[in-house]
Amino acid sequence: MPLYTLSQIESWERFYRTNFVNSLTGFKSINLIGTVNNHGQTNLGIFSSIVHIGSNPPLIGYINRPRKAATQTLANIEAVGMYTINHIQPSFVNKAHQTSANYPEEVSEFDQVGLTPEFIENLKVPFVKESIIKYALSLIDIIPIKLNDTLLVIGKIICVQIESNILLNDGFLELDKAGSICSNGNDAYYTTSLIGRYQYAKPGIVPEEIS
């Protein structure tokens, strides 16, 4: 099997290297983060670095690029203390991808790409109306990753909106039925098909599929 070393990887042209390293991390959760600034200007950005931090309390993190490279989403989160994470379904994948274009601060990606901001209850931050799995978070911590100036942004779930027919009676969400997509690299999007769910593993027992 071909072997690639660090010095080879470091010698590659930037986009080639970025594609390669972003594929190595495997399929990723791909989501739209919805925010608003203190003047009511909404913002929507696509993020593939969502990571589960813990279930009790329910904490979810994402990696934000260095502040100088990616300002609006993080600035809004810090100003308002709140944001939404919205799963992407195939019907609006092209619109979701388009939010990655470098729009000026004074326009909203919602308007530019044709997605609908949705406000519920007394929450200041916009959900994506078209998404059928989405949740709001309050900002809890921002941990600097000094190695490359990225930031681990951690939020605590405030509330969750999901279509009712995908919640099973053990709390599991059938994301494949919901059509939530995943991504690979910088620009590839995928649907999924269930292989199976396996029982809690114990030593010496062959794990059976959950039917």
Added chain:
Amino acid sequence: MPLYTLSQIESWERFYRTNFVNSLTGFKSINLIGTVNNHGQTNLGIFSSIVHIGSNPPLIGYINRPRKAATQTLANIEAVGMYTINHIQPSFVNKAHQTSANYPEEVSEFDQVGLTPEFIENLKVPFVKESIIKYALSLIDIIPIKLNDTLLVIGKIICVQIESNILLNDGFLELDKAGSICSNGNDAYYTTSLIGRYQYAKPGIVPEEIS
């Protein structure tokens, strides 16, 4: 659309809540982390919290559960300073899942589940021979997440082994052709199907698919 609040989520039974919150984060990269201790005892564990930190230098992170709950993988990484991350393909998904069983420290999950440790060059740490996308990392940093005692473990790529027919001429890896799987929740595994790759997004231009 049904709405679930934080207080509802906090009131749920532990496994129900864990399934629910672990599904909200979306499809995850699911991988086997291979390690060894200073006495040559190998260890293999399944992790769904791999996250891209940066491409230059190539840095990849994962969230480790609190030290008291998950000791062996992290202890080995700290002792040896090195580890491998191995994608999972459908032919060994049941074996990969079984590594999550609570085996005693003195046995190797490789032996117990029937996967093959593979050593290359002068690297001390075991790859999974059966995996067709895998890489070795050197430990660079461990960042404590004080909110819930988890840890962000960051490694720098040492070398990468991949089957040659999945590497495209722009550095992108066709993970769907490789059969790398993704996961949802604690126990569900999925294959994927490509929707499309989209061109780099620019304001005012409808993104076209890369053919």
